[in-house]
Amino acid sequence: MKAVHLSTLCLMHINPNQPVILLTSSRSNGNTFDLSRIVLPEDRAPLIDFSIHNIGCFSYSYANAGDDFLPLVEQLMPSPVWVIATPLHWYTMSAQAKTFFDRLSDLLSFRQSLGHQLRGKALAVISTGTTPSLPSAFNQPFELSCEYLGMNFLGSYYAQSGSRYFCRKIFSSVPAGKNRQKSRDRLCLRRPDSSASPRSDPTRGRNMGSRMT
Numbered sequence: 001m002k003a004v005h006l007s008t009l010c011l012m013h014i015n016p017n018q019p020v021i022l023l024t025s026s027r028s029n030g031n032t033f034d035l036s037r038i039v040l041p042e043d044r045a046p047l048i049d050f051s052i053h054n055i056g057c058f059s060y061s062y063a064n065a066g067d068d069f070l071p072l073v074e075q076l077m078p079s080p081v082w083v084i085a086t087p088l089h090w091y092t093m094s095a096q097a098k099t100f101f102d103r104l105s106d107l108l109s110f111r112q113s114l115g116h117q118l119r120g121k122a123l124a125v126i127s128t129g130t131t132p133s134l135p136s137a138f139n140q141p142f143e144l145s146c147e148y149l150g151m152n153f154l155g156s157y158y159a160q161s162g163s164r165y166f167c168r169k170i171f172s173s174v175p176a177g178k179n180r181q182k183s184r185d186r187l188c189l190r191r192p193d194s195s196a197s198p199r200s201d202p203t204r205g206r207n208m209g210s211r212m213t
């Protein structure tokens with residue numbers, strides 16, 4: 001897909017009381033998108049697709065400083081809760097999610113005023129993969145990065161793609177000791193038993209298996 005420069009796109013309005021989802025999948029309408037919309041429906045959180053942005057790798061010489069990264073961060077900034085939606089790629093986050101974190105380093109150097117605004121924000125992760133659960137070390141880079149950046153890590157919400165429990169396995173990785181209800185409240189989530197029962201499971205009957213990689 002041809003990269004579209006952010007300045008040519010209509011900027012989405014981010015409500016300062018809502019979480020915002022950053023989809024960092026190689027498929028704009030894949031499993032990770034589906035799970036994101038199950039966990040946080042459209043009316044609860046706007047979704048920004050990383051793949052339509054032109055964002056380069058971190059560069060010590062700030063060679064990519066003029067790309068879409070800084071406008072993207074400025075767009076995310078009003079939201080108090082950033083939700084990174086990532087497929088499992090080789091037991092960890094996608095390359096797109098990793099690039100996003102690498103580029104946050106720009107905010108610690110030449111855009112410190114933006115970097116300071118990260119303090120106190122919350123970060124959550126929504127992830128899909130083919131394995132029944134997340135690798136044990138999956139959360140660590142997010143936890144440590146949040147600690148470094150002064151952000152609060154709310155946890156990871158994982159579901160195995162193709163599973164009929166796709167929508168019921170959320171909250172499986174909220175870190176021990178954290179209050180799950182608090183995390184849910186912060187994410188403006190519905191209670192899992194209100195609409196996520198097997199009968200109303202929106203993934204039921206859909207051929208998720210054929211979309212698995």
Ligand SMILES: Cc1cc2nc3c(=O)[nH]c(=O)nc-3n(C[C@H](O)[C@H](O)[C@H](O)COP(=O)(O)O)c2cc1C
Pocket residue numbers: 025026027029030031032033087088089090091092128129130131161211212213
């Ligand atoms: C490059 C690549 C690496 C993957 N590595 C893993 C993995 O380590 N563990 C896993 O459970 N699934 C792995 N998968 C499967 C995807 O995580 C899974 O199909 C996911 O639901 C795809 O989400 P998407 O539709 O948003 O791309 C991998 C897929 C790809 C393409």
